[in-house]
Amino acid sequence: MALQxxxxxxxxxxxxxxxxxxxxxxxxxxxxxxxxxxxRGYMQTREGSVRIHKSNGRIQEERTYLxx
Numbered sequence: 001m002a003l004q005x006x007x008x009x010x011x012x013x014x015x016x017x018x019x020x021x022x023x024x025x026x027x028x029x030x031x032x033x034x035x036x037x038x039x040r041g042y043m044q045t046r047e048g049s050v051r052i053h054k055s056n057g058r059i060q061e062e063r064t065y066l067x068x
Contacts, residue, residue, distance in 0.1 A: 006018065008052045009057065017038075045067075
């Protein structure tokens with residue numbers, strides 16, 4: 001089974017995590033640091049790959065989360 005893909009990116013004045021192919025945010029935060037903390041909690045019960053973007057839209061890094 002393929003991993004679900006997510007993007008953590010800035011839109012307007014907020015950072016959001018969304019599933020690839022969707023415009024709906026699964027979480028939002030005011031800062032990137034807070035968004036990453038919330039993303040880590042969200043991904044604890046999921047398997048997937050998260051592409052973390054810079055504020056200019058370019059990909060900074062990619063993290064993979066697997067259930068234990």
